[in-house]
Amino acid sequence: MGDPFGKEHTHTFKKLLQTNVPAATAQIKAYLEEQDNIPVNIAITGESGSGKSTFVNAFRGLDKKDQSDAAAPTGSVETTKEVKPYPHPNFPNVTLWDLPGIGTTNFPAAKYLEHVGFERFDFFIIISADRFTENDVKLALEIQKMKKKFYFVRSRIDQNMWAEEQTQREFNAEKTLSIIRESCVDGLLKLKIESPQVFLVSCFDLHLYDFHLLTKTLERELPVHKRDTLLLAMPTVHFEMICKKKEALKAKIKYHASLSALTAAVPVPGLSVAVDAVILVKATLKYKNTFGLDSKSMANLAVKSGVLLNDLRAVMISKLSLDEINIELIMKLLLVSGVVVASMASEEVSRFIPLIGIPAAAAFSFTCTYIALNNFLNMLTEDAQTVFTKALGSNSSV
Template identity: 80%
Template sequence: MEDPFGKEHINTFKELLQTNVPAATAKIKAYLEEQDKIPLNIAITGESGSGKSTFVNAFRGLDLKDQSDAAAPTGSVETTMEVKPYPYPNFPNVTLWDLPGIGTTNFPAAKYLKHVGFERFDFFIIISADRFTENDVKLALGIQKMKKKFYFVRSMIDETMRAEEKTQSEFNAEKSLSIIKENCIDGLLKLQIESPQVFLVSSFDLHLYDFHLLTKTLERELPAHKRDTLLLAMPDVHFEIIRKKKEALKAKIKYLAFLSALTAAITVPVFSVEVDVAMLVKATDKYKKSFGLDNMSIENLALKSGLPFTDLRAVMTSNLSVVVINKELIVKQLELSGFQVTSFLMAAEEVSRLIPLIGIPAAAAISFTCTYKALEDCLNMLAEDAQRVFKKALG
């Protein structure tokens, strides 16, 4: 969904307050709600045993030993016998689809795309544990013909590199990776794949090798309204991802601040403060989940990194990261940082009540400024905690 206010993003309060305020409020609310519901469907496919299910679990930030119903089953034999969705734990609108292995007896390549219902997917990731095969190429050509995006992933590259190191007298990791990628690309070009994009990935160590390049490519090539949808759901496996998440979340603060301003203009005293604080709670909880600072995400990271849960928690300095978000916590944390949020909001209401004509725009302006700063402070605190946790877990 495009920004309903175009490039200028509503330049002044005056423009809003001079129009239909309830309609403007409804428009912003609808925009924010739809942003949280934008669907993104990612197909993970390849030959049997290529590591599809392991990649699905890693991409969703799960511990690869996870045997719960939330995890895609993994094994040395073909474990995916049907098209199965795996939503992101904190972002159910983003779904990874673990597809059956192409080329198996049950799913020959010629009928594969029709069988899995290719129309529903935004893009495909074709995975191979070694060289890309004839079936991989047939699938890619079919997807190419249907004008869908697809990307090749060489999984288990960590195992390949260990083998390379053992068999080379003068091992150079960077050179070996370059040769592997070039060979993959050359082979695909010879089989009529147009501009193949190949990424070398280890599902056990997403922060290494090419996973961050894959995420950059997806960000560049996805439609604008789906970029942030994927970004906010992805696990924090690189400092760059944390930075971009912060930017994406900050870009939405102005809409929440405008809602606060409009609420101050049309509601009765006290109710406006309650609405604003509830908004802060909801937004901060979203920030926390986006940065993977909720208990479930930290537990998964602890298992993957081999560090105790308490060690990862210990590096966080904000109270927002360590307990359930509620209005008392938000207010207390902001006050600790020197920002008296409730005092500012109450002042806005008092101005509106005492000076009816001039007071309404003034109250809206105060409410906007207060809410914007409060959200920005909460976002900065959580982004800093996310960086500390990432550094502790992955170095």
Template identity: 60%
Template sequence: MDNPQEDEQMAEIRNELQTNGCAAAAAMIQTYLDEQDNVQLNIAITGESGSGKSTFVNAFRGIRNSDKERAAPTGVKETTKDFTPYPHPNYPNVTLWDLPGIGTTNFPADKYLKLVEFERYDFFIIISADRFRENDVKLAEEIQKMKKKFYFVRSKIDHNIHDERETRGSEFNGEETLKEIREDCIQGLKGRVQSPQVFLVASRKLHLYDFRLLEKTLQEELPAHKRDALLLALPNVSIEIIIQKKEALQARIKYLAIMSALGAAVPVLGLSFAADMAMMVTTIRKYQATFGLDKESLQRLAQTVRKPLDEIRAVMTSPLAGNEISKDLIIKILCSSMIELSLMAAEEGSRCIPFLGIPAAMGLSFVSTYKSLNMFLDMLAEDAQKVFEKALGLNTAV
């Protein structure tokens, strides 16, 4: 499918190349990629005290509640005394703000939005552990007036399901229970909130219930330039998210390949290869973190699902699995892939050809970088799917 924004960007790069040369065009591409990586997304998480705001913030960021350094503090008492930013560990441009409960002494309902600096946030998630209260409705009404998006999340659904199963025994019906909870919440909001949507979420089990529907809704309703920022920061709670992440990362490869080609225009033997290797190390490390396959992310996942780390790692089959991404590792893998290696060798050799050497080297550099990064991305996306299936499974039954 054609992307008008990408077509426009490519036209600008082409014009810069023709007008100001390779170095200027490469600088333009780098600026564009940096802008993509630094799109700011601020998500406000609010609701009454004890609703599970902090646990949701931690789960979204892939941080355990027990992580004393980075986790939002949780507890049965009101633990959020101020509005506190919690940047995503791998994508610091995405920040979740743990807001104090509305209606507390320091944050009365009628002054709440002003006190928490309303304009800062791209959208609000209003969380409740049971029915949404009067203060939640008042907040939603004020957000509506300000023309910003908000979403109701009914938290701790796994607790409700457990309690209902214990109470009803053989008469328990999971789907009916979820339907009853959702309808009960919606009925309490009708008449004051336009077309209320309520998402049922268990923060410790985001792969179940409505979190996938919530993230899909957020992506659809966010401005286009912020969708990738959200997507890449999302936890891997479904195969669909992993595939979408792969597609988003894949769309950027052509820009990196063009930069590689422009670098190959410099008539210095070995310089382009060295630059490409440095770029690949940085890019593949980003892929690894995005898919949650870096060492720290895998350790957190193992702790969360209570499975041995070695058991989760065992399903990863790519040569990148379990290894620190380095120049030596990349060269070793490329050596086993003769197509990529031969293209890189041909690129360096082509520089010796009179007149046509540099253009040929540029073309080969583009192809080798494009094919190599796609190969590494495929490897990691496949490993991510295997890890997801091993850790969480595909069973969404309640």
């Protein structure tokens, strides 16, 4: 369904608000649920041993030592024998599909795409540990024919850079990266790949090199309705990503606040406060997961960055980051917010004022939830920034 607050729906939605509160409530709930379940399917392919599984794990925020069932198995030999989906641990509607290395199958490129279920994927990432091979190019040409997006990733650029530094008397990182990138692009152009996009990545250090450029490109080239879905699931590897995630989350606050307002229109004492608390908990949990401040993500970040988990937690300020988010915590935080408390109290009183009571209660409830979620989002954004600085410092790109 479309955005109920979008231009094409605004008039209809306003009429529902005035005449049918349950229908308006159902429309907003359906919209939020739809937004939370927009599927994004990413195909990860390439030659055997190129680092596909390592990339899948890194993109999903899992550390290299994770032995859970959620992690894709990695190794120096081909470990992917069949198409296997790996949903994002915090955003299961975003799935990375680890495909068998094309060089390990008996299928030619065109049949390979049919075998792995080409149509289900939004785009392809073709991984190579070193130079792109004949099989990589054949596959890219078939994807190109079918008018889908694909991107080339050199997955072990940290090793390449180390080798280059050992052999160059006057090593320059920027210049060396540019030479490697241009060499890849020129080679692919000669093999008739149209406008090849090549990204140099270290799967163990996503904050270095070109991964941030890859995320920007994916975000820009995805269909509009899928951009925020992918953005929220992407690993946070630079400050701009934190800001973009914040803006995407902030844009949804009006819907949560509207649900609160619609609940307030039902004249049942205490109902709106109870519903508001549930709305606030659910939204705040999503904020925390989006910024990677949940326990699992923090533990993985500690392993990746080499910074002790306790040291990462020490730079957090808000109780939202440090404590388990539940109704009790949310209510405590609301009690220390004078504006929010005043709005809640006014709402409970105003709903019983003849004629103007229900509209007034709805307005107060909207204001209360809107202010609270903005405050909570700001608090978690600040913690995400301080944790990022502690983990990676200023070393977020070469």
